[in-house]
Amino acid sequence: MAEAGSQPDSTQSDKPWPEVSSATADSESEEVYVEVSWIRKLIYDIVLWSFCVVFDCFFREIRSRGSFNLPRSGPTIFVGAPHANQFVDPIILMGQVQQRAGRRISFLVAEKSHRRKFIGLISRSQMAIPVSRAQDNLKGGRGKIRRDSENPLRIVGEDTYFTQDCANQRMLALPNSLGTSEIGEVVSDTELILKKEFRHPSTEAEEKANRILAEGTSYKLAPKIDQSIVYKKVFQHLAHGNSIGIFPEGGSHDRTDLLPLKAGVAIMALGAMSSDKSCKVKIVPCGMNYFHPHKFRSRAMVEFGRPIEISDELVSMYENKETTKDAIKEVLRIITKGLKSVTVTCPDYETLVCIQTARRLYSNNFSSRLSLESILEMNRRLVKGYEHFQNEPRIQELKEKILAYHEVLRLSGIPDHKVNDYRPEKRLQTFAELLGNLFQFALLGLLALPGALLFFPVFVATRKISAKKAKEALAASTVKIKAIDVVATWKILVSLGFAPLLYIFYSTVGTYIIRSRYYIEPGFGKTAFTFFGFYILSATITYSALIVGDIGMDSFKRLKPLWLFLTDSETLSNLKKERQELSLEITEVVNEFGPQLFSDFNLLDYQKKVESKRKKKRSEKYRKKAFEVSSMGLDSSDEEEELKTQDVRRRRAARKQAASTTEAPSNRFDNKSTGINISNVPIFSNDLYGGTSSAPTTDVSSISSELSSDYQSSDGENENDDSQLKDRIRDRIHDSRHD
Structure with a gap:
């Protein structure tokens, strides 16, 4: 639900953290942090496990990627986006974090939801932190208002009683969540001045708001909410090495792009570090990627990005009243960048359709041999390429062709991946x-x-x-x-x-x-x-x-x-021909523009690297089997015979797999029917399984050596981090066993 990722309204820009009101100062000073009891932790685990069982029935598959990035201890803020599935998002995120890192997350939840019977019971069992929101306390005002055409901050009322109704109210809201603003001064019963212009959730909302403000509209009022208590709870929670979760977009939505992030998450991180200098908060961007999120038996992928560490310089900027805004904006910019690296976002639905169709048709269904993780990475890179080259005439023409092909598929009722299976002979x-x-x-x-x-x-x-x-x-x-x-x-x-x-x-x-x-x-x-x-x-x-x-x-x-x-x-033959021509054109366009954005683009070089890794794995397996056979107490002739038998079995399995691949030549990498040269086909370097959707047999030594070599060649800051390398090896072994 939208309230699952709620956060305090953070409009304070002239103070390092929300000011504590005098009415609550004494009570807050007496508050002492109390460690959560083992009983509450047990209840948390039982309830979360129960929901994970239910979600495993609803979703066909729930997986995570990049779990080696998860901090195993210390104050952590898990930032999830896009918030596309109401209360489902936090449960999935909590479940994956607990499975992968053994950590419990306390999510921020709207106090309105926290007071509900069923939802409140669940949120309390999951150690959620309730947040009061001004929009939950909105009440209708008397009369109608309109905006002065010359002064956008001046609001003129008709049959209104501003001096009475706005005495203790600070928020002015338009109907249907079209916009909000803060009241600056009440001039008379029919006139008031706003502190700032109305803030709108979208351009569509702004257009509607401008229209009704010119004609006259009803309105709502709400008192100003003191969020100092909530922020102090969060600061204490983080200072004691715990983790919190938040969806900084605010409410859930079904858009293809991220909504603007609210400032609350930045204030939590900066405020916690400012109030306790020993508290080093890490922010983990979590991409919530769904394949048809509302459908029964769909799939979900949670991708964890590299933890974001807040520098002392930003904390100092936050503590300085003159640069507080700049510090908050910079943290939000960094978080937005981190979230975009673990999500697939598009400006509109048509673009999303084009990206997904282009990925499937690229190199004549090349993506069918990619792992689920690499499909997401490929989508991200195609989106980045489209955004960079979208004004090119060739790109626009290709987009129209893809949309036309997608419409034909929709009308015929046949999925794209079945078109290539048609063989009239x-x-x-x-x-x-x-x-x-x-x-x-x-x-x-x-x-x-x-x-x-x-x-x-x-x-x-x-x-x-x-x-x-x-x-x-x-x-x-x-x-x-x-x-x-x-x-x-x-x-x-x-x-x-x-x-x-x-x-x-x-x-x-x-x-x-x-x-x-x-x-x-x-x-x-x-x-x-x-x-x-x-x-x-x-x-x-x-x-x-x-x-x-x-x-x-x-x-x-x-x-x-x-x-x-x-x-x-006849229709299928024409559709298959159209698909092959479109696939070839997509591949040519991607191969032309792709190298300008990505350096790891040549499949031939990548294939050599993959083959080298596979040979190393086979060698390690062979040595391991030899050790197992020798440990059985066989003599040299028996050992040799046993190894030969296993080798024959392996070759038979390989021949069967090759035979099944030959029956569907359209899915092979080097497809002569389309005229595609394998050396020009792009591939993405983070495909853990070498371009195949099936995971290899788990082999600890090969995985360890493979990840060690990759890790040593990465950024210098990670070269000596043995704990992260071990976590990465462990996650890789876990993934290969469960695929």
Whole structure:
């Protein structure tokens, strides 16, 4: 939810940190930091684990990248963006940080949400820090206001009572969150002066605000919020080596680009270091990357960037009243840069479509052999290239072609990755594949049917309620496009509340039928045993349906393309030809402009490096196997025979893999049908798996030697950091075991 990443309103620019009011000064001075008890930590772990289990059911895959960047101790601020999934974002981030670094994050949450029954219970269990927000206390004012056309700070009222209504109010807000400002002076009942012009969340909101301010509009008022208590809690929390989490964009949204960051996160970091000179705060940018975030069984990737360290010079600037603003702006600039390095942001949806299509078509589906991490990196680099060369006529022409191709795909209902699978000469094989997928879908559908029927009421409820909440969120926001950022949150929340009630109903009905139709001796023990038996059975059936249904839906999605392959060969032939021509043009454009931005661009050099690493890995594996065989107590002839047997098995597996690759020549690196030279195909150096989506077998020694050589050649500041190298090796081993 939007409130999950809330932060204090930070408009103070003339003080190093928010001023403590006299009314609260005495009480604050007596406050002493109390370490969180082990019971609360245990509750935190149990609740977080429970949510992670639920999220593993909703998402097909949740992974993290760059976990070696996570500080294992010390004061840390985890900054997440884009905030695209309401309450889902903080839970995923907390889960990944705890799994990878063993740390607990206390997120800042709106006090309005903190007071709610269910949400408040969760936030308290996760040691969240509540934040009061002026916008949560807005109340409608009497009359209407308009802005003076000559003086934008002068507000003129009609049937207003400013001297009464604005006596204790400091914030003036426009309806529908179109803008806010701070009241400077109340001149009379019908006139007041603003301190600054209205701040608007977007250009669209600014246009609407200018229109209604010229015509006359209703308004809202809210008192000024003293955030000194919240900031002091944060400072103490960080000073004792703990970590906090925040989404500096403020509310959640479904835009393709980052919203402007609010100043609160910078004040927290600078203020904590200013109030305690021994507190060295690190800021970790966390990229929340989703593939269709609102859809069931989608994927999520959390990418951790290099920790940002605040220099003493910036802290000194923050403590100087004349340069406080400059220090805050500089920290926000650094954080924004860090977030953009771990996220894929585009100026609009059309550009995002072009980037994703270009990545898939580049070098004739080259990206299908990239790991998930490298796909994100490739998207980022394509975005950077587009932003740099977007005014080039060739780029604009290519964008129009990509959008036209994407529209044809949408109308035909066939995914892009299936177009290249069309082969008219293998109609019999296609027909057999169609029958096979149809049979698999029918069989798995029958197996999943009982669980789907049991869970059907939950599906209906989640769909209707999430759609209703999205409609409400869209009406109340000026930054959302379709409000899909609230859909996943409400689907999960409704499921959490409705599914247990549904299982209880099934269990009650089942227990009643057993008791009434079959003789069971009365007694609480047997009744409870029957009830919980039905409950566990219901949950098991629905979970099994989830797993089986995943495979069945994959088979179902393949049916329409296969049917089109058989019935509409002319359209598919033209579409395949168009795809190949577009792929070649995209590759030529990328190869022309890419080297101007990125130095690691030649695939041939990269392939040599990858092959060298693979040979080293195979050599290490061979030596390891030889050691294992010798440890079995075999003599030299038996040892030699055993090694030969293992080598034969390995070569057979390699031949099978090569045969499967030969059957689909369009996916090979050096595709002669498209005329693409392998030496000109770009590749990105952070592809850990050498350009393949499948992870290699875990080999500690090879991973260690590989990362050691890479790490020693990196920046000088990391050359002697053995702990970071060990963390990196450990994360690499963990990733390869779980892929």
